[in-house]
Amino acid sequence: MSEVDTEMSLLGSLIATEGALEYSAGLIKPEWFSEPILRYIYEQCTKLAEAGHRLSPPTVIAAMPEDIAGVPRNQFYAHLTRESLPVSMIGGMLQTVKDRWARRVLTEMGQSVIEQSQMHGADPYEVASRSMSMIDTVMEVQAEKSGSSLADAGKQFFEDITNPDNLKGDTTGLRILDNKLNGFRRGQLYVVAGRPGMGKSAFMCSTARRTALSGAGVLIFSLEMTRQEIFARMAADQIDWTKAPGFGDLLRGDLKGMDDHVGNAYEALRKAPMHIDDSARLTFAEIAAKARRLKAEMEMHGVRLGTIWIDHMGLVTPSDRYAGNKVAEAGEVSGRARALAKELDCCVILLCQLSRDVEKRDDKRPVMSDLRWSGEIEQDAHVIGFLFREEYYLAQDANADLGALADARWKLDFLIRKNRNGETADCRLWCSIAHSSIRDNL
Structure with missing residues (x-):
């Protein structure tokens, strides 16, 4: 025929x-x-x-x-x-x-x-x-x-719920997020968004470091920072001491007399199953092709790929298919990121900038409509979390209460605004932006 x-x-x-x-x-x-x-x-x-x-x-x-x-x-x-x-x-x-x-x-x-x-x-x-x-x-x-019958899916589901560890994703390194999100779950797309200065890079470097140290493979596609900048952030975070040199000090070569601590951080990170691609310009097709190859390389060494980080969504070079149509271009990136998570059976985390509308409001805490081209991203993402640091805005306000400023120091809020397989919540974290460190709030 x-x-x-x-x-x-x-x-x-x-x-x-x-x-x-x-x-x-x-x-x-x-x-x-x-x-x-x-x-x-x-x-x-x-x-x-x-x-x-x-x-x-x-x-x-x-x-x-x-x-x-x-x-x-x-x-x-x-x-x-x-x-x-x-x-x-x-x-x-x-x-x-x-x-x-x-x-x-x-x-x-x-x-x-x-x-x-x-x-x-x-x-x-x-x-x-x-x-x-x-x-x-x-x-x-x-x-x-690919697919399976309902009976096959049901059998797999009951096997998983009788062994809850099968349902857990790779650790975020933060107990509160592991509890609320069940970690970085395989086959899912997470979007982490915030305005500049809110700690997106710190969140990526700190959580990706601990995911890799737990034994899961991590890929970072950094279209913004160089691999040296990422390593300096991770090294400062690895030392885990607020009096240690910050990542800015390390980038200047100022070890503050803590050469041994920096050396130990290097040794720990050197063995972590992590690959950083700092190409300045990548299409999503190139990201996907590299991710497939790197996943295969990790598996040859007995490492399962856990997470892929893309920093950030707005810097991914769009294809010619929707040239000039920003909404369609955003939809193409988020849609392909979701498909890649499913194809490679890992969690894909897209970092995303929020629109300037946040700055025009008295209440700076982000809402879903602050996402650029939010409709496309909301549809594709399994989890959407906003990063918010009140200290950032108080420090710029000459009339800010000094007590409120002191109270806001070291605090970072992770606002879960979409969670397809769980609840939304406001999660309070501890942070040191100078050290790119994110911790559970004690």
């Missing part, structure tokens, strides 16, 4: 089988249809189904163009439904249509790579990045292919 014939049979079967289009709306992507008119009819029919309309023959015919390649739409509808096959065959046709789409994408990509690689004006690395983005699109669909 030719490609178009298979697509005609699939679409005809979906239209002719009651309830099939409603069910398939989230499983079949319009671009899988190679024939534009079939793609258009499928899109129109799914919109009708999602809006609650019954897909009767008059409704479907009315959604079609009046004339399709010289054939009146009522005749085209009749031809479509004549091509329909039994319900038992829909799954096989769907897989065939999806596989042929994947082959088309890969063929087009291969031809494009050959053509562009021979053009002297083309940047070979840009060509490679776009190619990886297309491959990621195919891989995401493949990841959706």
Whole structure:
């Protein structure tokens, strides 16, 4: 059966089988249809189904163009439904249509790579990045292919709840967050957001350090800080003493006579299963490709990848697909981050900047609407936490009460505002920003 014939049979079967289009709306992507008119009819029919309309023959015919390649739409509808096959065959046709789409994408990509690689004006690395983005699109669909029966899922669930350790994620190094979030859970996307100065970098470095020291593999993609800056923060935190040199001192080479302590911190961190990529410019396709390779390398050494940190979301280079559309670009990054967490069976943590609207309010504590392009991020994230330090704002207020300022020192709030598998909460932590240290509040 030719490609178009298979697509005609699939679409005809979906239209002719009651309830099939409603069910398939989230499983079949319009671009899988190679024939534009079939793609258009499928899109129109799914919109009708999602809006609650019954897909009767008059409704479907009315959604079609009046004339399709010289054939009146009522005749085209009749031809479509004549091509329909039994319900038992829909799954096989769907897989065939999806596989042929994947082959088309890969063929087009291969031809494009050959053509562009021979053009002297083309940047070979840009060509490679776009190619990886297309491959990621195919891989995401493949990841959706896997599944299990309800009975299998139920069996796994009961095995897990009888052994609660199976349900725990990798440690955050903070008891209160491990309790509220169950750690950094595999297959989930966490978003940690805050205004500048709230401690996002400190939170990443301190928690990632302790996750790695617990034995779980950690990848950090730092588009903002260099690996030297990250190591200095982790070393200052590792020494765990507020009178020790801060990370700024270490970056200046001022060890404050504590060479032995700094050396011990280096030895401890050197053995941690952690990789830091401080490339200044990365697309998400490049992040995903590197993460897959590094996960494989860790597994060769007996280390399971636990967390991937991306610092920060706004610095990830968007693909050309949604050029200039900031909302769609944000959705692409958060959506791909969520898919990567599921594919690699790890927790992906996106650091995110909040909008300046926070600064315009008397109450500076963040709310969900302060997230830039919040709708996309809210939809994709399993957990959203805001970082807030009252001391930062009091220190800038000439009329601030000195007692309140002293009381706010060393305090950091982690505000859980979305927790798909648990409760929201305000978690009080202890922090020393100079040492990039975050601890449980005693």
